Amino acid sequence: MWDFFISIFVNVLIWIYDVVGNNFGLAIILFTILIRIVTWPLNAQQMKGAAAMQELQSDKEWQAIQKKYAKDKEKLAQEQMRVYREKGINPFSSCLPTLIQFPIIIALYQSIIRALASTPLDLLKLSRSISLPNVSDLIPLNSKFLWMDLGRPEAVVIFGLAIPTLALIVAITTYIQAKLTMPTSTTPGDQSAAMSGMMSIYMPLLLGYFALTFASGLSVYFITSNVLGIVQYAMQGKANWRNLIPGALQKK
């Protein structure tokens, strides 16, 4: 089943690669846009959830239970869940698109590795994954894109130092995206805000680590996906630009 899923990714990637004139980097970017379109309903749901969470912060009942149960964390959590239930809010909805990304990331990583086929066995597996006609003239795929070899981790050597530029861009764009979509909370002890805050720290580090370690084609996916996410939020006027300013929440 999983292999079938990978095969779909591989075929779509190779088809785009063929259409755009044998450019695998461009194929990954267009593929990412396609993924964003397919996962659009999930993203929309996430934005809706984030907006609901935002509104909740100014809800009087919400503020009252925060004060009332400030010293009883267990009771506070129970009351919060009750309010979530009553108002039809899923506190995890803002995390969902991030979590949905994981199977896509894993499948895309395996698809890139399979499509670029750096070993004989990979090349043989690739031949079995492709259902497009006349691909023998496309294989092996050109793994070069700008300064990168998409099948390898990326680093630019500046004055003898290998700088992982893509990993840095991945970490920065992931941080920006996470911060922009994070609901503003002024309530101390708000677990969902704490969770979002935690995600905005861990996810850039995690994805940055992936970008540092794995094929740079995956970094192209991360960056494209993050930039599209940022643009999407900004265009819908739902981006919290204030969250990018360190300490903005505390001052409020």
Add this chain to the structure above:
Amino acid sequence: MRKKFILVITILLGAVLLSACAGGPVHGSTWSGLAADGSTVYLADGSVYAVNLSDGKPLWRYPGSTKLAFYAPPVVTPDGLVIIGSAGTDHSLIAINPRDINPETNAPVDAWKFTGAADHWVAAPLVVDNKLFAPNSDGNLYILDLQDGQSVKDATVVELGGRLWAQPRTDGERVYITSLDHSVFAVDADTYDVVWHENLGGAVPGSVVLSEDGMLYVGSLASRLEKFDPATGKHQAVVDAENWVWSTPALEGDTLYFGDVDGNFYAFNTSTGKLNWNPVKPDGPITASPLIKDDHILLATESGSVFAIGIDGKTVWTQKIGGKIYTTPVTAGDLIIVAPLETDFYLAALNANGGQVWTFTPEN
């Protein structure tokens, strides 16, 4: 709190799953490299193993790691060094000396190391007198002087392009190299100039064969067997196969034997320009090159079988080894050595009738 825990676990699980994709030198990551001399079998399967030909007992192991992972067929030089190329993150080509074993590690000591390549070593290098013609996945042919251990650091580089996955062949005048960028190159053996360069319309993962009629033959992923004039590079398709021709054809007299990844096995007569018989279909895809032994053609399939086929195309015997066989078997002494994947053992030795003589499983 519980939900936070689930979230973190989910992220970590994703990280672990993705990390598992990268891996180190693992048996089965790709197919192994196999070689043998009169007394020893050399297997590159992450680490490099030396096994006693007569009984399958381990002699030594040169350990692999994520940095150094060996899958290219080892090559034994006339002075007894074993050359192994890494497909790990370190792209070294190393000559190890089996006569100089470190007693603490039971691994041979490095005689020299060439670190000038930029990508994986998949192909076995070719030794010609004191020169080593070493094709790398970075598209370069590195020509090393083997006269002493120091000269190898100053390799001559011939930039060809594409990934070079097959061992070069030579007729003494020119060295022929194939590339996954669909090309076959002829390089002057003395000046290292590219004499000609031809495109076959499909990647070429196998080596060329020099036939008795003075022509070159090579298969490609364009599903064709092509015939070349070695002087000019002028070529034409002589067999349209059903699917990719991965393996290097084996030559016996005026007949070339080769298989395709659909599992068809062909016998092409270079004198008549026709197939000797309609392709036979043993039992699975063929990526390993056939071997000629005595009056038989030995053939290994992905289905884990070894076939002895007569020159009339009839099967003489079959031995089911198990697992999947992609690596070209080797013959040494009276034995046929096979390196399957997805089995408990890494090597199996068969006698001339296909009977299993020994198997080799590395110690943990």
